[in-house]
Amino acid sequence: xxxxxxxxxxxxxxxxVSLLVDDPISASRDARPGLxxxxxxxxxxxxxxxxxxxxxxxxxxxGTMQMTFIPGLSRRGGERAQxxxxxVSSKHRNQGIGGQMMKWAERxxxxxxxxxxxxxxxxxxxxxxxxxxxxxxEASHEGFKLLLS
Amino acid sequence: xxxxxxxxxxxxxxxxVSLLVDDPISASRDARPGLxxxxxxxxxxxxxxxxxxxxxxxxxxxGTMQMTFIPGLSRRGGERAQxxxxxVSSKHRNQGIGGQMMKWAERxxxxxxxxxxxxxxxxxxxxxxxxxxxxxxEASHEGFKLLLS
Numbered sequence: 001x002x003x004x005x006x007x008x009x010x011x012x013x014x015x016x017v018s019l020l021v022d023d024p025i026s027a028s029r030d031a032r033p034g035l036x037x038x039x040x041x042x043x044x045x046x047x048x049x050x051x052x053x054x055x056x057x058x059x060x061x062x063g064t065m066q067m068t069f070i071p072g073l074s075r076r077g078g079e080r081a082q083x084x085x086x087x088v089s090s091k092h093r094n095q096g097i098g099g100q101m102m103k104w105a106e107r108x109x110x111x112x113x114x115x116x117x118x119x120x121x122x123x124x125x126x127x128x129x130x131x132x133x134x135x136x137x138e139a140s141h142e143g144f145k146l147l148l149s
Numbered sequence: 150x151x152x153x154x155x156x157x158x159x160x161x162x163x164x165x166v167s168l169l170v171d172d173p174i175s176a177s178r179d180a181r182p183g184l185x186x187x188x189x190x191x192x193x194x195x196x197x198x199x200x201x202x203x204x205x206x207x208x209x210x211x212g213t214m215q216m217t218f219i220p221g222l223s224r225r226g227g228e229r230a231q232x233x234x235x236x237v238s239s240k241h242r243n244q245g246i247g248g249q250m251m252k253w254a255e256r257x258x259x260x261x262x263x264x265x266x267x268x269x270x271x272x273x274x275x276x277x278x279x280x281x282x283x284x285x286x287e288a289s290h291e292g293f294k295l296l297l298s
Contacts, residue, residue, distance in 0.1 A: 013222070020223050036226030043220035043228075049196065050220060068219050071192035071199060073162065074169050074234045077185030079192075082231075085223045110297055117297065120269060120290035132293045141269035141292025144281045148259055148266065 001057055001095055005104050008052040008064070013041050015061045016054065019087040025122050026087075051108075055088075055101055062092040063101055069112060078115025081105070086119070102135050150206055150244055154253050157201040157213070162190050164210045165203065168236040174271050175236075200257075204237075204250055211241040212250055218261060227264025230254070235268070251284050 008016060017037055020026055044050045044066065055063035065086040069079045083105050088097045109117045120143035121128045129139065157165060166186055169175055193199045193215065204212035214235040218228045232254050237246045258266045269292035270277045282288065 016222055026223065037222055040220055040222050040226035044222070047198065047220065049198070052222070066221055068217070070217050070231075070233070071189055071196065072215055072233060073165055073186055073189050073193070073201070074175065077189035080233075082219075084219065084221060084229075106295065106297070114297055117295040118269070118293065120267070120292045122290055123288075129291055129293075135295070137293035137295045139272075139291050140294050141271055142278055142288050143269050143290025143292040144267065144278075144286035145289050146255065146266040146284070146286045148255070148263055 001097065001100075003062070003097065003100050004056045005053055005101075006056070008041070008045075008054045010038070010041055010045075012054050012061065013037050016052070016064045019061070019064050019089055020085060022090050023087060025124055053101075053104075055097065057092070057097075061089075063088045063097050065101055065105065067105060067108060069114065075115040079112065081109035081112065081114040081117045083117060083119040098131060099135065102132075106135075150246065152211070152246065152249050153205045154202055154250075155205070157190075157194075157203045159187070159190055159194075161203050161210065162186050165201070165213045168210070168213050168238055169234060171239050172236060174273055202250075202253075204246065206241070206246075210238075212237045212246050214250055214254065216254060216257060218263065224264040228261065230258035230261065230263040230266045232266060232268040247280060248284065251281075255284075 044052045049069040051067045053065050053067065054061050066084045068082045068084065070082055071079050086098070086101065106117055121132065133139065193201045198218040200216045202214050202216065203210050215233045217231045217233065219231055220228050235247070235250065255266055270281065278288065
């Protein structure tokens with residue numbers, strides 16, 4: 001399936017939010033359309049170290065992900081490319097779109113000279129873990145979260 | 150032990166790099182002093198969503214960590230506070246400094262209105278994992294890395 005990748009525009013926000021909630025794990029925490037999404041989009045869009053990506057097939061948005069490029073003194077001064085919010089629309093899953101997206105993210109990170117690509121995945125997403133391992137990722141770290149309310 | 154926290158300056162870079170390599174897990178990947186550290190420091194310092202912190206006790210730098218504030222559409226539009234490169238000098242470990250640092254990071258994240266604090270920790274750091282759990286963190290995610298060379 002030929003896919004095209006581009007930076008999201010403000011008009012894509014509703015489609016992206018739909019993709020974020022089109023998922024059993026995220027639905028409970030992300031399902032409040034219209035909240036602060038406009039402001040959040042503006043913040044991402046204005047930040048040169050954050051790129052919100054949409055993936056299209058035949059003019060339809062079928063996937064999204066966000067890349068954040070984190071400068072740092074560790075890893076010999078190289079930027080880390082972090083991928084968050086990877087989602088493929090439920091009706092387009094198991095067609096290789098996720099694999100193409102992660103390969104695109106890896107190329108984008110290499111093009112920018114990053115030292116590594118990193119991401120975390122909820123421990124309930126067992127299939128996703130096999131998928132990341134198949135792409136050469138190492139499950140080397142524990143991912144900790146502290147929710148602030 | 151009374152600690153003071155401040156944003157790092159360029160003059161702190163050698164001390165921070167020493168802390169980063171003063172660790173068996175990081176030493177192999179971080180031990181190349183002088184490489185691109187100046188440029189990496191400038192990148193962090195110029196970025197309003199990255200804060201490199203040094204922790205002092207009696208005028209001596211005893212710890213460091215980096216906070217990155219990641220805007221996003223998930224988590225209802227809230228920023229994530231990510232903590233990377235948490236290090237306490239080997240001769241000051243087991244004195245509660247790490248706990249004070251993580252509490253400071255949590256307060257900084259709350260003050261900024263972040264939705265959560267997140268971090269990953271190498272699976273070999275078993276003691277660190279117990280420490281994060283004791284601070285209320287949940288080990289909910291797998292942390293994947295793909296090294297680019």
